[in-house]
Amino acid sequence: MIPIKLPNNKIVDIHYQGICSYFSIGELNSISHWLEPYNLTFERLIKAKPDELREIKKEIKSGQYANWESNEIPELFKDTYSSFSKFSKNQYCGANLVANLQIKVCPYCNRTFINNFDKDGKIKRSSQIDHFFPKGMSKYPYLALSFYNLIPSCYSCNHSKGTKKIDKSPYELSSSDDALHFNIKFPKENGGYNLDNVELTIDIEEEFNMNVKHLGLKSLYKNHNDVAREIWLKGKAYDESRIKELLTTFPDLFESEKEIAQIIMGNYLEEEDLGKRPLSKLTRDIAREVKFIK
Structure with missing residues (x-):
């Protein structure tokens, strides 16, 4: 939400x-x-x-x-x-x-x-x-x-x-983080980062439990393990030094590191932009979890 x-x-x-x-x-x-x-x-x-x-x-x-x-x-x-x-x-x-x-x-x-x-x-x-x-x-x-x-x-x-x-x-929310937060886990016993062992979970603020329940959000987001995995892998593959390298190598293509990060993730990453594209909240949360963004 x-x-x-x-x-x-x-x-x-x-x-x-x-x-x-x-x-x-x-x-x-x-x-x-x-x-x-x-x-x-x-x-x-x-x-x-x-x-x-x-x-x-x-x-x-x-x-x-x-x-x-x-x-x-x-x-x-x-x-x-x-x-x-x-x-x-x-x-x-x-x-x-x-x-x-x-x-x-x-x-x-x-x-x-x-x-x-x-x-x-x-x-x-x-x-x-x-x-x-x-x-x-x-x-x-x-x-x-x-x-x-x-x-x-x-x-x-x-x-x-x-x-x-x-x-x-939604009119009562000051931030998307006030409602819920997405997390991703890869159980250690299975090994690797394939789709079979992705676990996408949602941490819900107590006052939003009824929202999540009646909107069926947990069930809906089980369909997006593949997206969460891709975000996590891209966050691991592209660190700050690689983003800086892209900005230096292609100064005519990119205006900022922020723009490069958005292109890598294929979505908006700032709180004020989450209403512009689907799954932006999921993308932002997983990107932060993997420390791709702060």
């Missing part, structure tokens, strides 16, 4: 204005009336950060709504999300949210690209959008459009999670 870092805070305002465009003035007035007993405004509901969403969720208990609209407004939120999730050329939609976040890789698993793409003049999402707090009518439909409740993700993570509870949102 890797953090979602906002490129700038304006995209939250853009989201709020975009969501407002889906409602008539009468609908917005009805929503405000529905939120009034909870001391909430529509703007606060849409812009609420993860901790605030938890408090709102406690205040508005599922199915125990305070005024005459009962299920009418929650259903309106849920139905409006259906429109938002479809591509619209002239209206803010899910594809715009993904583009504005500049997310290229699923933040839950860091295994799959989730770029938007153009098809026949329409912008398509290769991502799905997970509701961190589920939007179902028996859950939290009134959070269906809240910015920080919408997590662009891959098909696998969205469907593995479903309506299950996980503990931490």
Whole structure:
């Protein structure tokens, strides 16, 4: 799991204005009336950060709504999300949210690209959008459009999670190391560094146990022993002196040792770049373990 870092805070305002465009003035007035007993405004509901969403969720208990609209407004939120999730050329939609976040890789698993793409003049999402707090009518439909409740993700993570509870949102991570860490082992009794004796393990911070369990990350990463082995072997084969030698030998090709290290590993190695390419967190952790990078 890797953090979602906002490129700038304006995209939250853009989201709020975009969501407002889906409602008539009468609908917005009805929503405000529905939120009034909870001391909430529509703007606060849409812009609420993860901790605030938890408090709102406690205040508005599922199915125990305070005024005459009962299920009418929650259903309106849920139905409006259906429109938002479809591509619209002239209206803010899910594809715009993904583009504005500049997310290229699923933040839950860091295994799959989730770029938007153009098809026949329409912008398509290769991502799905997970509701961190589920939007179902028996859950939290009134959070269906809240910015920080919408997590662009891959098909696998969205469907593995479903309506299950996980503990931490990618928006709450300051560093990928706060969630988990990959390790690789080659049991001594087998000898050699072949694929038959690679053991890729994950050290998980306690508060992320439910994330790993419900997203199936341990099982998913068992498929990447070959990648972990390659990273480990390249880290052993290329030490600091060989990287310096490459920089000296090919001064016109490479700008820095950092660039050479990235090319050798075939992936990004800096924390701020982990969202640019799949398996970058795995690559960084194994590269650090073998002391290829600090």
